Amino acid sequence: MTVHSQGAATSAPQDAPLKSAGLPPKAPAAPAGPSQPSPRGGRKQLPTGWLPYLLIAPAVLSLAVLLVYPLIKNVILSFQDINKIEFIQRKYPSAGFDNYTQLLGDSNFWTVVLRSFGFTLANVVLIMAIGSLIGLLLNKLGKKMRLVLSMALVMAWAMPIVASVQVFYWLFDEQFGVMNWVMRTAGFSGYEQHNWFETGLSTLTIVTVLVVWGSIPFVALNMYAALTTVGAELYEAARMDGANGWQTFWKVVFPQLKPFFLITTFLEVIWVFKAFTQVYAMNKGGPDRASEILPVFAFVEGQSQSHYGLAAAISVLTILILIVIMSFYFRLILKQEEEQ
Incomplete structure (x- = not known):
């Protein structure tokens, strides 16, 4: 160690022993200072300034043009x-x-509102119940049968709405419909050229069958995907406690999949409540406008009756009703997140 005249001590050079041992000399220590991030493994700095806003500008502009305006x-x-x-x-x-x-x-408006709520409730209950049962079935089937059933569900889901409406209309046709033939073959009388679209209730019943048939695949496939996240040890523990199938589902599976049921029910309520194509393409809201729901009611008032301002008011009230329904479900979803 060498002592300078100012009194600072420095260590003797270490290169000579390293050279004699055949080792490369040590690199000089880097001066103390703020650490620099590694070019490869270091943490990159997030973009600042206007770049994030420029990146989302096309999406915001598209939403403004297509929805807000x-x-x-x-x-x-x-x-x-x-x-x-x-x-x-x-x-x-x-x-x-x-x-x-x-x-x-207008009493007719409130009749359509009540009809829309009843139509939505019936469809959502059937879709969620049958779709959940098929999802449970998918989870129990073997690989080959699960593949066959999944393909059938996907094909039903992918079928265009207008094409499916036409198929169901043929099934319930007055002269050549399959349902009249089935009822006659089963021994029921009065089904010679029976008109299944004679009343608004029967028309909406057929539309309900169509909507449920087309919506079940979404719930069933998502239910199966959610079931794959439930650990096998939970089923084993329930089995050891002596729980049967229903108790296992209600006490073990349902609490784990509660967010799935909330979100899926929320989406189905929105999709069914604003269903237009199935109802209008089936019988144009007839007979005598007895099968109209709110979207069809607004369309008929605007296009057929040429009451454009009134039709716009119907659509605004429909949006407000949907907002109220959505706020209710958003509260449930937020409460569920807080409990977790």
């Missing part, structure tokens, strides 16, 4: 009194809240 125009239209004459003359007289007061005071 039409929604604003629709809300404005709902406060205007526009019928066929005003539409041709390009006049937009203001109606204030007249469209809304007319709807809220």
